Amino acid sequence: MSISTRFSVGIHILSLLEINKEGVNTSDFIAKSVNTNPALIRKITGMLKNAGLVNVRPGIAGATLAKELSDITLLDVYHAVNIVSDKELFGIHENPNPACTVGRNIQDTIEPIFSVAELALEKALGVVTIEDVVKGILEKDKTE
């Protein structure tokens, strides 16, 4: 299966907070832009808050960015909204047969390989910031 759309929605939210920073970004307003419902937005916004990426408080309308645009990488967002912890991108079959040479050593052999691949993915996400995304959005909007 794919990586949850929470990731792309999280990026959407952060970009919107910047582009609409003059306005009040309630969960209802954000939900209309994303085209989903406010409860889901509040859930994801809560995750972004836990990661220190946004400011949002009960009763007070609107979320705001908690860090500089250029200080938020997609990797930050990825970690913020991904419930699964690190080193779990690849599912490894459990309990192979220890009586078999392959079964006995397969896990220890492929885990570091999977780690390298996962780190390559994360590195690629780590070099892109929300600022880059916002620039991309504004750039595309101009040329259309």
Added chain:
Amino acid sequence: MSISTRFSVGIHILSLLEINKEGVNTSDFIAKSVNTNPALIRKITGMLKNAGLVNVRPGIAGATLAKELSDITLLDVYHAVNIVSDKELFGIHENPNPACTVGRNIQDTIEPIFSVAELALEKALGVVTIEDVVKGILEKDKTE
């Protein structure tokens, strides 16, 4: 969620075919090493067959490698057992609001970014072969 364990099981199967190449690798035998059931092994073996990685025929006991060990990369296995096609590692939220600057451009903006990340992952898998894995398994087995 994670990438299916079919991937690690596929690697397991191919490694076993090499290490036990003197024996007859029936789905039942392989299932015992992986610690699952023969039907699942046959399903995955079928995928590996469709990708041209193994030889296996109805009625004839045992699967064999269809290519040189060093000619099979983990990326080949990844593609063989992954039902989802390329460019689908990251789920992108559908139908954002076209009346919003962000909604109108977010998809086109992040898709190429996701592609770069996905390609980084695939590149990391592409440089490791089953031969490397087999060597790793035998190496680890020696030192324990």
Added chain:
DNA sequence: TTAACATGTAATTCAAGTGGTTACAAGCTA
């Protein structure tokens, strides 16, 4: 020509994750 065994595959079950939705408690402000 069967009997025994292998693969191929469909169908079923169970569990887990995802996203959508409703509902409501708790907090804030005019």
Added chain:
DNA sequence: TAGCTTGTAACCACTTGAATTACATGTTAA
């Protein structure tokens, strides 16, 4: 206090994964 907000919990429908069962099909050897 009224009316808004956020924070959550509780469902639901849907999809996928993996395990399992069952059986049709193919092969081989007695």
